[in-house]
Amino acid sequence: MSIAVLRLGHRLVRDDRTTTHVALVSRAFGCKKIFMSDVDDSILETMKKVCADWGGSKEFDIEIIQNWKSVINSWKKNKGIVVHLTMYGVNIENLSLDFGYNKNILVVIGASKVPKEVYSLADMNIAVGNQPHSEIAALAIFLDRFFQGKELISTFQNAKMSIIPSSHGKTVKIRKPKN
Amino acid sequence: MSIAVLRLGHRLVRDDRTTTHVALVSRAFGCKKIFMSDVDDSILETMKKVCADWGGSKEFDIEIIQNWKSVINSWKKNKGIVVHLTMYGVNIENLSLDFGYNKNILVVIGASKVPKEVYSLADMNIAVGNQPHSEIAALAIFLDRFFQGKELISTFQNAKMSIIPSSHGKTVKIRKPKN
Numbered sequence: 001m002s003i004a005v006l007r008l009g010h011r012l013v014r015d016d017r018t019t020t021h022v023a024l025v026s027r028a029f030g031c032k033k034i035f036m037s038d039v040d041d042s043i044l045e046t047m048k049k050v051c052a053d054w055g056g057s058k059e060f061d062i063e064i065i066q067n068w069k070s071v072i073n074s075w076k077k078n079k080g081i082v083v084h085l086t087m088y089g090v091n092i093e094n095l096s097l098d099f100g101y102n103k104n105i106l107v108v109i110g111a112s113k114v115p116k117e118v119y120s121l122a123d124m125n126i127a128v129g130n131q132p133h134s135e136i137a138a139l140a141i142f143l144d145r146f147f148q149g150k151e152l153i154s155t156f157q158n159a160k161m162s163i164i165p166s167s168h169g170k171t172v173k174i175r176k177p178k179n
Numbered sequence: 180m181s182i183a184v185l186r187l188g189h190r191l192v193r194d195d196r197t198t199t200h201v202a203l204v205s206r207a208f209g210c211k212k213i214f215m216s217d218v219d220d221s222i223l224e225t226m227k228k229v230c231a232d233w234g235g236s237k238e239f240d241i242e243i244i245q246n247w248k249s250v251i252n253s254w255k256k257n258k259g260i261v262v263h264l265t266m267y268g269v270n271i272e273n274l275s276l277d278f279g280y281n282k283n284i285l286v287v288i289g290a291s292k293v294p295k296e297v298y299s300l301a302d303m304n305i306a307v308g309n310q311p312h313s314e315i316a317a318l319a320i321f322l323d324r325f326f327q328g329k330e331l332i333s334t335f336q337n338a339k340m341s342i343i344p345s346s347h348g349k350t351v352k353i354r355k356p357k358n
Binding site for chain 1: 205229301
């Protein structure tokens with residue numbers, strides 16, 4: 001089983017910060033990969049630096065795509081499940097997230113308006129509540145419920161830094177480089 | 180019991196989209212109020228329109244503040260609990276979110292670097308995982324766990340529109356205006 005994210009509708013400049021958040025959440029919450037359309041280099045640099053500092057460069061991958069439809073179609077062809085997060089979908093509170101053993105899941109989230117076709121191509125349209133809010137929040141909640149919180153205690157390989165949780169301060173452990 | 184959000188460190192233009200997401204998540208996930216520093220008018224207009232269309236103008240309030248420290252201090256003076264969400268804090272996976280009956284909670288989240296003083300002023304520094312990701316995601320997960328999912332099925336008063344959840348489309352119910 002592995003889980004990936006497909007980010008649709010990124011608008012240059014306007015969505016740079018939110019798409020960065022989407023990519024960071026994808027990495028931190030246990031996804032193996034994010035597919036994105038052509039984005040500003042700063043987003044890729046941020047992700048590269050985060051993986052270099054906090055680990056995960058071998059566990060988390062970014063693929064720049066030209067055609068979102070072919071990503072969805074090839075995912076389905078390989079018997080993966082496509083989940084589209086949208087406020088119009090079935091409320092996650094009324095759903096089981098048990099997708100069956102060993103299924104690969106592609107989570108589709110939009111920035112701007114999502115093409116109508118996505119709603120029919122997706123195996124499931126899931127609403128993290130039926131109110132307008134944030135695709136970053138929707139992705140995080142979906143993953144938190146899917147992994148049942150285990151994603152929040154996961155660690156990454158080759159981290160130069162890690163946090164020692166603290167009730168009232170900042171404690172960062174720095175790994176000494178090997179000679 | 181009521182819960183409010185204090186948004187710190189908003190940077191004009193750069194954080195406009197993320198602060199909008201923070202405000203939308205606050206409304207959609209059961210908070211009564213958000214305190215923000217001076218933000219672009221477009222954020223206030225977005226929130227006004229969302230409350231006009233989807234309801235909640237009487238249930239959700241925005242207060243523009245000059246001094247974050249006085250908000251925290253007056254919250255504590257009134258025996259409320261101040262929770263700061265930070266990747267350096269105690270992992271939410273290892274915490275009970277039972278804050279006691281009838282306590283008012285202020286959730287503090289930063290955009291840019293948060294002043295050191297916040298870590299000591301807060302009653303609790305809570306990490307939604309100890310990896311870098313997104314304050315929007317952290318706020319959503321905290322609220323989802325705090326309200327145990329009930330926030331995702333809540334409705335708002337005076338909504339002109341509401342969604343009828345759909346597995347493969349968009350169905351919006353429009354309320355007819357009273358004569």
